[in-house]
Amino acid sequence: MSGLPVRSQPAADQCVTDWLEHVAEDNGLLTTQLESALRRDGGTTRFLAVKPDPRTVTTITNLTGAPQAKVTAGTLSRFDGTAVDLDGLDPRRWSSWRTVAGRGWFRLRGTAACPACLAATGLWRTAWRLPTVTVCIEHSCYLLEPCPGCGRRFADHPHEPLRHGAGTRCLNPIGERAVCDVDVATLGTTTADADDVTRQERHDLACTGTAVLTLGELSPAKEYLADVRHLAVLLLHLATQSHDNRLASWVDPIRKEARETGRARWHLSPPTDPLVRSGVLTTADHILTAPTVHEAADLLAPWIETAPTGTESRLAWLADRTTMTPALTRLTMAALAPHQRISTHLRRTNTSGDPARIPQVVPEPLYRRHATHLFTTDKGETNRLFLSMCLARQTGAATWADAAELLGLDGDLGTRTARSVSARSRPDPRHLATAVDMIRASLTGSYREREQQVRALTGSDAWFERWADEQRPGTRATSHPYAVTYLWCVHAGGLSSSSPAWATPPPRLVRVAYRQFAASLRPPAAAALLALMRSRSGGGAA
Incomplete structure (x- = not known):
């Protein structure tokens, strides 16, 4: 032609x-x-x-x-x-x-x-x-x-x-x-809006095939563009569930469009108004371009809260309403972490480790330094026991009962402790995992060996009498179990009720008396008790 x-x-x-x-x-x-x-x-x-x-x-x-x-x-x-x-x-x-x-x-x-x-x-x-x-x-x-x-x-x-x-x-x-x-x-x-302009510049650059920094890592242009669109679809579904227009200025227009058109198939059709559509895409882009997954999850978390809770899990509801790309899956799982069971989160963060390096209760200084902010109740020993069981779960214990038994405790105590802490404090699994990692890094030596050293003292009174004469004159011989229990708790990281000083779990009056004994110890006397254990650990407990 x-x-x-x-x-x-x-x-x-x-x-x-x-x-x-x-x-x-x-x-x-x-x-x-x-x-x-x-x-x-x-x-x-x-x-x-x-x-x-x-x-x-x-x-x-x-x-x-x-x-x-x-x-x-x-x-x-x-x-x-x-x-x-x-x-x-x-x-x-x-x-x-x-x-x-x-x-x-x-x-x-x-x-x-x-x-x-x-x-x-x-x-x-x-x-x-x-x-x-x-x-x-x-x-x-x-x-x-x-x-x-x-x-x-x-x-x-x-x-x-x-x-x-x-x-x-x-x-x-x-x-x-x-x-x-x-x-x-x-x-x-x-x-x-300036944020919309920035998002459009990033989009246009990706359309040329240029990789984009997503969740702290360079992402191929095709994946970035798909992730933004699929996250935008998810946000649209969540916006139609929300009554909180503080999440974004475009929430009310989206709810209005959904009511007027009867359309909820956002994965097929985007919002009609380009201003609204731009706002949705910019919100998605802002989340995905956060420096880390955790920061992006914090931005997504308020939206996740609007997801309905019924017979299906939040994750199932979210997955049914958009395409879960690998990046969106990582992001969603991180945002859902506070809603997950602690045991589920701990299973995903399993670490190889020696159970002998885990005390029955986390030492109080480490607890105060890393974990007090996680709990809403001031049950110190219970919370410290729970943290030790978390360490045990990460080393392979399948249940809370197994975790307690791994530490030499009754399995039922482990189950009851986990239920109590979860019901009263509800610690955030992400922050809990961080605290547990920091505590694990600070623990040294074998706590099973330390427990054996303390058990070796239960059959002898000579060490106690020498210590009392030198550091605490007038101490009664009946305080011997309290001194053993103090060493069990402080040196061996043991639970006070599991002390070898007791033949059976101590009644309330005995527990009160022990706490009074521990509180009355002056620093030199306490240091002398612990020094006794350090001297014995060199050649083994007799």
């Missing part, structure tokens, strides 16, 4: 349909005549602005002299593999578009527009057809849609690929022989 008299090439970023409309005008043709010429070699104009038939692209090149690469660059296939996934779309089969549409946020027809750009250049850009493009970076304003004249998106003509004319007017068909005559270039614009 011979070329057209007036031959031209598309400008950078110009949509192929807008360029062809100008080609028709320059050559004195109706757009319908040019469409017929494009089909003469057996090609189809179906999906022309999205993924054109290769035969049609060849015809366009023959007619206009424009290289095929430039023609294709004016279609959405330019973003295939980054902002869109056109795999499976076949211009020869009309039904194939459903495959792409089922992936969500795909628009076969229509475009947004920047009136300022149209006024300056008169050209419609390809990127405006992407639902994730909501801001004009050049003019720092929101794109406009729908048309204030016809109420539809611009370039929304269902039966023909080209408008009936070129230029900056809407030209959407209205009625049988009329078109919308609104000049888009004369419409006003709204200044975009």
Whole structure:
């Protein structure tokens, strides 16, 4: 086929349909005549602005002299593999578009527009057809849609690929022989929020294939763009559940749109208003570009709180409403950590370690330094026992009862302690794991050996009498069990009720008497007791 008299090439970023409309005008043709010429070699104009038939692209090149690469660059296939996934779309089969549409946020027809750009250049850009493009970076304003004249998106003509004319007017068909005559270039614009501009800049950069820092790590452009969209879908579902408009300014408009349209299938269709859509995408981008997973989880956590709790878990509810990519799975699990059972969290943080290095109760100085903030009750020994059982769970104990038995305690005590702490204090599993890691790093030596050293003292009174004569004159011989128990608790990290000084668990009055004894010890006397154990540990307890 011979070329057209007036031959031209598309400008950078110009949509192929807008360029062809100008080609028709320059050559004195109706757009319908040019469409017929494009089909003469057996090609189809179906999906022309999205993924054109290769035969049609060849015809366009023959007619206009424009290289095929430039023609294709004016279609959405330019973003295939980054902002869109056109795999499976076949211009020869009309039904194939459903495959792409089922992936969500795909628009076969229509475009947004920047009136300022149209006024300056008169050209419609390809990127405006992407639902994730909501801001004009050049003019720092929101794109406009729908048309204030016809109420539809611009370039929304269902039966023909080209408008009936070129230029900056809407030209959407209205009625049988009329078109919308609104000049888009004369419409006003709204200044975009700085965060929305930043997000759009990052999006546009990713569309060029540039990796983006996501959750503290470089993420391929395709993964970043997909993660932002899927997280935006999740936020939209959560927004329709929330009555708290403090989460984001776009929550109320989304709830209103959901009520008016009855639509809750956000994974398929994005919000209509580009300002609202921009806010959703920016919120998702802000979360994903946080420096660490934990910081991102803290940003997502208030949204997670709005998820309904019923017969299914929060995780199941969330997973049913978006595509859980690897990054979103990490992020969601981190945000859900406070809602998880502590035992579940500890199983995921298992560490190899020697149970002999775990005391029955965490030493009080370590407890005060690392863990007091985790508990709402001031049951010191109970909380310290719970922390030791957490250490035991991380070394492989399958249950709380197993953890207690690993420490030489009754299994039922472990179960009751875990239930008590979980019910009264509800420590955050993430912070608990951090505290346990810090405590583990501070523990040294074998506590089983220390327990044996203290047990060796129970059958002898000589050491106690010497200590009492030197450090605590007047101490009664009946205080011998209290001294043994003090060493059991402080030196061996044992639970006071499990002290070898007692043949049976001590009654309340005995426990009170022991606490009085421990409180009355002056620092030199306490130091002398502990020094006794250190001297014996060198050659073993007798």
